[in-house]
Amino acid sequence: MASEDITKLAESLAKAQVGGGQLSFKGKSLKLNTAEDAKEVSKEIEEFDGLEALRLEGNTVGVEAAKVIAKALEKKAELKRCHWSDMFTGRLRSEIPFALTALGEALITAGSQLVELDLSDNAFGPDGVRGFEALLKSPKGAVAMAETLKTLRQVEVINFGDCLVRSKGAIAIAEAVKEGLPKLKELNLSFCEIKRDAALTIAEATEDKSELEKLDLNGNALGEEGCEQLQEILEGFNMADVLGSLSDDEGEDEEDEDDEGEDEEDEDDEGEDDEEEQQQLQERGQGEQESLPSKKILDSHDSTPVSPPPPVDVATFLAFPSPEKLLRLGPKCSVLIAQQTDTSDMEKVVTALLKISSVFKDETTVKTAVHETTDALMRKAFTSATFNSDAFITSLLIHMGLLKSEEKIKAVPSLYGPLMTLNHMVQQDYFPKSLAPVLLAFVTK
Known part of the structure; x- marks a missing residue:
């Protein structure tokens, strides 16, 4: 792995660490x-x-x-x-x-x-x-x-x-x-x-x-x-x-x-009953997958209709990931992948993260799509009460070839995408600060 990539990640991890001044009740599902x-x-x-x-x-x-x-x-x-x-x-x-x-x-x-x-x-x-x-x-x-x-x-x-x-x-x-x-x-x-x-x-x-x-x-x-x-x-x-x-x-x-008019409507809505408001909360963030346009594309030199590329779903992207497939998932790619990944299964989260990061490119549209999709997936995972963050980081390090395992697990062929994605992740508010020292120790050894 390139030394400059490691340096960037190490710097971000150092900044991400929080000392003894943090009190966390995060993800405890307390009903106060x-x-x-x-x-x-x-x-x-x-x-x-x-x-x-x-x-x-x-x-x-x-x-x-x-x-x-x-x-x-x-x-x-x-x-x-x-x-x-x-x-x-x-x-x-x-x-x-x-x-x-x-x-x-x-x-x-x-x-x-x-x-x-x-x-x-x-x-x-x-x-x-x-x-x-x-x-x-x-x-x-x-x-x-x-x-x-x-x-x-x-x-x-x-x-x-x-x-x-x-x-x-x-x-x-x-x-x-x-x-x-x-x-x-x-x-x-x-x-x-x-x-x-x-x-x-x-x-x-x-x-x-x-x-x-x-x-x-x-x-x-x-x-x-x-x-x-x-x-x-x-x-x-x-x-x-x-x-x-x-x-x-x-x-x-x-x-x-x-x-x-909108404000007056908001004030009137204050009298809504509990059931209606609960329904509104449940409906938030449940974006539906939109299919790609089915209209035909005409070549400037030929009037013969050319079929557009077939639509891509999450399973297709994760099976054979590419930057083009990620973009073809559409503007809701981040929501779709997060929704369709079982975050109670730590290994599935690791696999999905590595698949997403593998298509990372410095091109703005691709980089933005990778970052937004990573954020949606990992925010969902880290805020889940059943997600084991320590086991996740251990498995991730194994798949990146930075930690040995008793099982035969093939490391990812390139660390560039995962390193760039991790560099973004560790700077986000959802990333557990307690994991920063662990990750830092392995990427700098």
């Missing part, structure tokens, strides 16, 4: 409804000296439980990273703003120096954004959500991906970005049902964000014209390179409703 339910979690937070990172992903937290946890956070001034994705599974959308407000007020009271706030995969809607709106603006300290706070001027990463903040919530976030967050490096608002005008407002708000490295607005409803306008705005700021892929844009509605 009442104050009593949250008592033990709250106690651990209170007793944890030097808390810098709190992981609550993969649990479900109600309003009363959130208030208890918030109380414990009020004295945690050293808290820097809040990994709170997928934290409200099965909750009514009307509940979530109150829980977020309690947690936000606690961070304000503590004067936490946040650099990362991950609230992705929570589907809290525009009302949920209001729970953190004051927290995000934060240019001068205070103790209530109605006031603002200078301590959050250190925030570098905000992830609201797949939170259904919609246009109204996006505009509130844009205001917060415009008024504060001078050190913002990454803003993720992907798959949030944001329409064109609101997305453009977000882009305009980034004008003075000199440290911004990535703006992710993929999977929204901008339309072709909106995507072009978005790129033009950022080009005008000399920031075109910060815009992530827009390959999964849903397109603009033919009869687009204005935001005001």
Whole structure:
């Protein structure tokens, strides 16, 4: 394997390691409804000296439980990273703003120096954004959500991906970005049902964000014209390179409703019963595979119809992987592969990951497809309560030829793709920091 590839991965792994300042309840499937339910979690937070990172992903937290946890956070001034994705599974959308407000007020009271706030995969809607709106603006300290706070001027990463903040919530976030967050490096608002005008407002708000490295607005409803306008705005700021892929844009509605009407509809929806809201939550992320267009292609010199290449499914790609087949799976390739891979079977995850990484190329479209597919698969695996991360990394090292096994397992023919993919993986929030030292030891030996 090329020494420069190993060096890049080693550097990423070194950065990925987290010291003793992390307290994790990730993936424990805790059902924290009442104050009593949250008592033990709250106690651990209170007793944890030097808390810098709190992981609550993969649990479900109600309003009363959130208030208890918030109380414990009020004295945690050293808290820097809040990994709170997928934290409200099965909750009514009307509940979530109150829980977020309690947690936000606690961070304000503590004067936490946040650099990362991950609230992705929570589907809290525009009302949920209001729970953190004051927290995000934060240019001068205070103790209530109605006031603002200078301590959050250190925030570098905000992830609201797949939170259904919609246009109204996006505009509130844009205001917060415009008024504060001078050190913002990454803003993720992907798959949030944001329409064109609101997305453009977000882009305009980034004008003075000199440290911004990535703006992710993929999977929204901008339309072709909106995507072009978005790129033009950022080009005008000399920031075109910060815009992530827009390959999964849903397109603009033919009869687009204005935001005001949308907001009134959101308010009316607050009275929906539990069953309907549960159904909405279950329907999120269940993308269906779209077949490729069946129209015939005509050669410029011959009127004889030429049959298009046959459609590709996940099984075909995994059996004989190639960059072309991955791209032909379409814009939902990442969702399809994650859905159709049994993450309870660790070996299947390793096999799928190596198949995906084997087609890695420096070409932008292929590289993006590999990264997005890897992210979807591994996020699903690592957040599963039954997935054995230690066994996964051991098996991966064996298949890469970096660790010997008693069984005869043929190592992958080339390590370039896996190394490049791992270099991306270890920098993502889903990658367990505890695995970084193990992986680092083997790739540098």
